[in-house]
Amino acid sequence: MKIYINGDAVELADCSVPTSIQAALVKALPENQRQQSFALALNGDFVGKGDYANTVLKSDDSIDILLPIVGG
Amino acid sequence: MLSPQEQLRFSRQTMLKSIGEDGQQALKNAKVIIVGLGGLGNPASLYLNAAGIGTLYLVDGDTIDVSNLPRQVLFNDAQVSQGKADIAAEILNQQNSETNIEVLDEMLDEELADYYFPLVDVVLDCTDNITTRYLINQKCLEHKKPLVIGAATGFDGQYMFVEPNIADSACYQCLFPINKNAPENNCQTLGILGPVLAIVGGLQALQAMKFLTGNKVATNQLSIFDGFNNSWQQLSIKKQQHCPACGND
Numbered sequence: 001m002k003i004y005i006n007g008d009a010v011e012l013a014d015c016s017v018p019t020s021i022q023a024a025l026v027k028a029l030p031e032n033q034r035q036q037s038f039a040l041a042l043n044g045d046f047v048g049k050g051d052y053a054n055t056v057l058k059s060d061d062s063i064d065i066l067l068p069i070v071g072g
Numbered sequence: 073m074l075s076p077q078e079q080l081r082f083s084r085q086t087m088l089k090s091i092g093e094d095g096q097q098a099l100k101n102a103k104v105i106i107v108g109l110g111g112l113g114n115p116a117s118l119y120l121n122a123a124g125i126g127t128l129y130l131v132d133g134d135t136i137d138v139s140n141l142p143r144q145v146l147f148n149d150a151q152v153s154q155g156k157a158d159i160a161a162e163i164l165n166q167q168n169s170e171t172n173i174e175v176l177d178e179m180l181d182e183e184l185a186d187y188y189f190p191l192v193d194v195v196l197d198c199t200d201n202i203t204t205r206y207l208i209n210q211k212c213l214e215h216k217k218p219l220v221i222g223a224a225t226g227f228d229g230q231y232m233f234v235e236p237n238i239a240d241s242a243c244y245q246c247l248f249p250i251n252k253n254a255p256e257n258n259c260q261t262l263g264i265l266g267p268v269l270a271i272v273g274g275l276q277a278l279q280a281m282k283f284l285t286g287n288k289v290a291t292n293q294l295s296i297f298d299g300f301n302n303s304w305q306q307l308s309i310k311k312q313q314h315c316p317a318c319g320n321d
Contacts, residue, residue: 035251036254070202
């Protein structure tokens with residue numbers, strides 16, 4: 001199953017097993033990136049951190065990871 | 073009741089149906105705290121002061137650096153090394169001497185927030201680091217104070233309004249949960265153009281004025297500005313029931 005993270009295609013190997021946002025992040029992002037503060041949108045809709053584990057992805061889903069801007 | 077001089081001075085604001093004399097009186101009665109008198113706090117304080125906000129609390133323990141001058145437009149060469157909050161108060165007093173301005177020339181901490189946030193009607197987050205942003209968010213939740221958040225680096229900006237008195241209003245930590253690696257990049261490390269700060273700081277001032285005059289200000293929305301491509305994007309967000317800052321459990 002192919003999904004997109006910030007526009008980049010990511011192949012998730014086994015499409016017979018439901019893949020959550022949490023699982024996709026573990027597969028696609030290095031640990032130091034996962035440990036950053038960020039907001040996430042799935043196909044343009046915000047998904048809170050508490051829902052990463054129970055939100056199942058489907059083929060061609062698009063995840064956008066948005067980092068906080070902190071300057072001022 | 074506005075004086076004849078105030079009616080004349082603020083006539084272009086009071087002629088707006090959504091402001092009127094009642095709205096102008098509300099601005100005059102209002103107390104606003106601006107945390108950070110850098111690139112965002114400069115334009116935000118200028119516009120709020122000019123608009124007739126009654127009391128402004130200016131919080132910043134930093135001093136003016138020569139590298140601030142291209143974007144922190146209240147300040148000039150002769151003021152380098154002087155306190156930002158002090159100098160901002162001087163300039164703002166020249167702009168509108170009717171405003172009651174209180175200078176807090178130190179960095180915001182818990183104690184300062186606990187003392188001053190209960191005194192104000194709205195809080196502006198114009199800071200440049202995420203630790204203080206989380207602290208302001210937490211203290212606004214604790215003291216039930218509306219929070220107008222602005223941020224900018226490079227060509228990019230973010231804006232969000234948190235209203236703790238609305239039950240389903242998402243907070244900053246619902247959007248950006250605290251994690252192990254806090255972002256450290258700010259204007260010092262990523263660069264910035266002044267007009268980007270003017271746009272975001274101006275937006276913060278506008279939303280504060282709308283709120284103070286009883287107009288609706290949207291919650292649960294992150295506004296994202298791309299100054300390079302001239303575009304705005306809105307991300308609808310939701311309060312998180314498990315949010316450690318504002319959640320119900």
